[in-house]
Amino acid sequence: MSKASSETxxxxxxxxxxxxxxxxxxxxxxxxxxxxxxxIRFYEQEGLIAPQRIGQKRIYHTRxxxxxxxxxxxxxxxxxxxxxxxxxxxxxxxPGGNARQLQRLLExxxxxxxxxxxxLEDIHLMRMEIDNVDQRAREALRKLDQTN
Amino acid sequence: MSKASSETxxxxxxxxxxxxxxxxxxxxxxxxxxxxxxxIRFYEQEGLIAPQRIGQKRIYHTRxxxxxxxxxxxxxxxxxxxxxxxxxxxxxxxPGGNARQLQRLLExxxxxxxxxxxxLEDIHLMRMEIDNVDQRAREALRKLDQTN
DNA sequence: CAAGCACTTTACGTTAACGTAAACCTCGTC
DNA sequence: GACGAGGTTTACGTTAACGTAAAGTGCTTG
Numbered sequence: 001m002s003k004a005s006s007e008t009x010x011x012x013x014x015x016x017x018x019x020x021x022x023x024x025x026x027x028x029x030x031x032x033x034x035x036x037x038x039x040i041r042f043y044e045q046e047g048l049i050a051p052q053r054i055g056q057k058r059i060y061h062t063r064x065x066x067x068x069x070x071x072x073x074x075x076x077x078x079x080x081x082x083x084x085x086x087x088x089x090x091x092x093x094x095p096g097g098n099a100r101q102l103q104r105l106l107e108x109x110x111x112x113x114x115x116x117x118x119x120l121e122d123i124h125l126m127r128m129e130i131d132n133v134d135q136r137a138r139e140a141l142r143k144l145d146q147t148n
Numbered sequence: 149m150s151k152a153s154s155e156t157x158x159x160x161x162x163x164x165x166x167x168x169x170x171x172x173x174x175x176x177x178x179x180x181x182x183x184x185x186x187x188i189r190f191y192e193q194e195g196l197i198a199p200q201r202i203g204q205k206r207i208y209h210t211r212x213x214x215x216x217x218x219x220x221x222x223x224x225x226x227x228x229x230x231x232x233x234x235x236x237x238x239x240x241x242x243p244g245g246n247a248r249q250l251q252r253l254l255e256x257x258x259x260x261x262x263x264x265x266x267x268l269e270d271i272h273l274m275r276m277e278i279d280n281v282d283q284r285a286r287e288a289l290r291k292l293d294q295t296n
Numbered sequence: 297c298a299a300g301c302a303c304t305t306t307a308c309g310t311t312a313a314c315g316t317a318a319a320c321c322t323c324g325t326c
Numbered sequence: 327g328a329c330g331a332g333g334t335t336t337a338c339g340t341t342a343a344c345g346t347a348a349a350g351t352g353c354t355t356g
Contacts, residue, residue: 027302037303042344056304056351070277073270078226080342091281094288102289109282116271116278122221123264123271129218130264133239134257137250144247175332185333190314204321204334228312 023052024060032065033072043071046081048088077119087112171200172208180213181220191219194229196236225267235260 026037043049044058049067051058060068067088074084090097090105097105174185191197192206197215199206208216215236222232238245238253245253 025302026304036345038346039344041304046343058303073274075343076226076270077267077274078224082342087281094281094284097288099289099292102285102292105285106282109278109285112278113275116275119225119267119271122224123267126221126225127261127264130257130260133235133242134254136242137253137257140242140245141247141250144250173333184315186316187314189334194313206333223313230312 022062024065026051026058026060029060029065029068033068035072040068043068043081046085048081048085077116083112170210172213174199174206174208177208177213177216181216183220188216191216191229194233196229196233225264231260 024032026040030037030040040049044051048071049060049064051060051064053059070088071081071084075081087105087108090101090108093101094105172180174188178185178188188197192199196219197208197212199208199212201207218236219229219232223229234256235253238249238256241249242253
């Protein structure tokens with residue numbers, strides 16, 4: 001994907017335990033995750049993040065950082081922002097959610113799990129395909145080297 | 149993903165060995181893979197498939213069917229059509245390709261493999277995340293059941 | 297206090313991957 | 327020979343996920 005292949009080289013964005021209370025600006029987060037501020041604002045607009053405000057400025061807490069990470073991970077797996085939001089917002093409404101909401105959440109989770117399983121299968125097949133082509137390319141190269 | 153989640157229930161499109169020589173119309177293929185004819189024509193326009201023509205009509209052979217399957221699999225994994233084409237066309241130019249082309253193909257394959265590995269990791273993490281939420285949702289439900 | 301940097305909002309632009317509609321062939325069949 | 331089912335081309339429309347540009351705010355640093 002132009003999406004995925006352009007994300008070669010993920011940044012290590014682990015945060016020390018004692019930084020649990022740290023906050024970040026939009027620019028800092030953008031650099032951490034190698035996205036633009038625009039992207040982060042867009043996710044907020046779509047209801048995926050809800051940073052604190054101090055005056056005009058957005059302040060991101062650990063909670064927001066985690067959400068962003070989950071969102072980007074979901075994106076790499078091909079999920080739409082709408083689907084990601086569906087899970088994230090329900091996750092939020094959980095402690096206190098009524099039984100119907102919880103049941104619905106379980107359904108959604110089951111769907112996601114199935115989707116992930118399908119992807120695992122796809123990855124397997126794709127890998128075999130790639131290994132196959134790889135083999136044949138190497139053999140073709142060997143034959144070229146021999147005749148030259 | 150609207151893409152993926154709308155593809156719940158993949159069709160078994162295995163083809164018996166003695167059907168290796170069979171051909172298909174665009175409509176048949178479309179039904180097999182649960183896409184519209186428009187989609188298949190679009191993939192042709194983008195250089196991913198190149199069916200035979202008899203008069204006006206497109207005739208699809210096993211080779212085309214395989215390509216379509218690979219394309220859709222790639223799509224489910226989030227690859228763009230451009231990336232898929234890059235591999236498919238090089239795969240075609242292989243028997244007879246020069247050394248530079250083959251080397252390039254090996255590079256592309258390596259990239260794809262890395263991308264797949266990243267996706268595997270993402271799936272793992274995502275699964276843990278989902279299992280986690282699932283647990284908490286079930287507990288919340290249990291507590292609700294107890295108090296009622 | 298001017299300059300610069302990081303942030304803000306608003307709004308229009310862009311790209312990929314098709315959807316959809318119209319208008320036209322070409323069969324087999326009733 | 328009308329017609330219905332499948333196919334065809336052409337072309338404009340749509341949606342998601344941002345990119346990009348303009349114009350303004352607020353701090354701090356020389």
